[in-house]
Amino acid sequence: MTYLREKLTVTENNATNSYEEGRVLLIDKPLDWTSFDVVRKLRNQIKIKKIGHAGTLDPLATGLLIICTGRFTKKINEYMAQEKEYTGSITLGATTPTFDLESEPENFLSTEGITPAMIEQATAAFTGPILQVPPIHSAIKINGQRVYELARKGKEVKLEPRPVTIFSFEITAIELPVVYFKVTCSTGTYIRSLANDFGAALGCGGYLSSLRRTRIGAFQVEDAVPMEAVRTDS
Template identity: 65%
Template structure:
């Protein structure tokens, strides 16, 4: 798609910018990119790593020549915080689908909850969720999964640098995970539940860091949008 002339105030974004955005809940990563594209008028805009709609947190958005750095940012380690809910599972491993397979968790001890993280640290093979955008035969596997078609995926090598249970409020446990690119935190929830024998699903998620970029450096999407609008207003007022 050919780049149209952009507003004078948006020239820096046409040249190239890296934006640290705190993605709000319910927005897709593509929604955020589309909003930036529309406000700047810059066609070349992309993000460095998808966050699911039910996740919030760090989204690196690149414009112009900095889109060439997207793969570099995607390869950096990630830090996530959030909650797992124990005693049930969901088909999507998160709250995109309804909890089922309820089990009693009254016998679980604090020691068990901490010990169950141990098999999931270091280099491991992780099975991705069948409700994911991984492509098989050219199509995202979630399309087949939604139709009830059986999907066969292969486990993938990832590295979990640390996996901590930071707070316990049963049936909810709070966690912090530092991991390599390619890690599905939804799968971590499901596997952790299996290890405990009671099931679990991801009930909240925030990406708190990508490489050296932490969430406290990011602006809310609303702040970014206001800033871009103000740049245009200031430029027009000064011209």
């Protein structure tokens, strides 16, 4: 498949025409990069205007980012709609305004009395079709404005619950106050909201403390190119 060959060719000075015809590049997005940072870097590297990503990853998340070039940009919505898999950690005993570590923890509560059995049992309420309220610090638009911009201005933002599906929610390790997980979910799912809601269900609060996207449909992060492998001389 084309995307597998990119592991070898993305660092080479290939003809621009081959990218305009359409390529799928799998990138392992590093920490603190925005998804657009990756697109901008690749746009400069391969000298092409028609390029985009199939599903945003927050700056504090790492992992699989699908990049489409040329005619393959028409496939972006198709890739975005596919099932996604994540691994990460939730820190219990506090919340943050952004539901992750882009803001400071607050509302500290004790996790004493929270048992592994309680943590395992709490996943059941978040498995299957659920209604989820997106974070107010997100890129969703209200009347043409990003809600995170409104939130940063201190304006009240109310988002309605949206239907999403959590196909599996597995607790992989417990080292309180940190809980490690693996989630498979539908498009449109906010893992930050899942972390916040999970902590609320346990009565002690929680926020997303790390996140890595490991799969989108049949695309695996193991086949992705790290950004360090992309040439930096452009």
